[in-house]
């Protein structure tokens with residue numbers, strides 16, 4: 001038995017792969033292996049019980065020794081570095097870090113500007129009731145102003161909000177007066193897209209309610225926000241507008257920063273871009289928001305955040321923002 005043990009040990013020393021180890025293992029422990037033959041070739045017929053017992057013990061000991069050595073060798077082979085080690089001198093794979101979407105960048109900017117001016121920044125649901133999106137805003141069922149905002153109606157009777165104004169009455173009821181709040185978010189309109197219209201775009205609504213609020217306050221705040229966001233002098237114009245929930249209503253347009261008023265696809269050749277409708281809050285809306293209209297007045301604005309991002313980054317087509325095109329997004 002000692003010869004078998006020494007021979008196995010010698011052969012094991014030359015093994016350098018799992019396949020070779022597997023072969024050696026079956027050569028010794030397999031069905032017709034060396035150990036099997038050793039057992040069957042040993043004639044114990046004339047041996048005493050004591051001798052048979054001694055043989056059995058030694059045989060078992062040899063077998064477990066061989067099994068143990070095979071297992072140990074297996075562990076060593078698994079730890080052995082592969083013949084094809086990692087080349088530490090190769091250049092690494094560059095990972096492109098994520099970045100904020102240009103709309104998020106503009107939204108962050110706006111939020112910080114408004115926070116610094118004492119506004120609360122609030123959120124709001126994208127699926128809304130007819131009441132919040134229209135009826136509470138002095139726009140009842142049969143009001144023609146509903147046609148200005150083509151609506152995605154949902155099977156559950158609700159709608160995808162067409163305007164962040166859907167948050168006006170909810171906010172007035174929740175926070176009361178005096179109040180200074182903005183609520184940026186996504187809006188949805190069932191309309192054909194073009195260079196300046198998307199079916200999914202962002203607005204940022206603003207509400208200010210206090211005693212003695214006038215149009216002068218409204219204009220001052222609008223100017224402050226716009227010049228802070230563009231970080232330069234921009235040309236704006238104010239013209240009369242119409243929204244059932246503000247009276248009087250205005251449209252504040254910005255001179256196109258892409259063509260400087262000359263006319264380009266980004267402003268549909270108008271030289272101006274409709275950006276910031278606004279006005280003094282209608283008494284009906286104040287009443288719906290449980291605000292004492294005798295004591296308080298206020299103004300509201302609905303900034304076109306996606307259009308503002310177009311102007312800020314000089315993007316000639318609004319559809320690029322939602323395109324998911326990395327060649328576009330990686331520029332920001």
Ligand code: FA5
Nearest residue numbers: 163165197198201274275276277278300301302304307
């Ligand atoms: C409104 O949505 C009113 N809720 C705004 C408002 C709020 C008025 C508070 C008065 C007081 P309007 O539909 O014009 O208004 O949209 C506001 C702004 O959102 C527009 O000036 C424009 O910049 C942007 N906007 C509107 N429709 C789209 C569209 N399809 N794609 C991209 N931007 C749009």
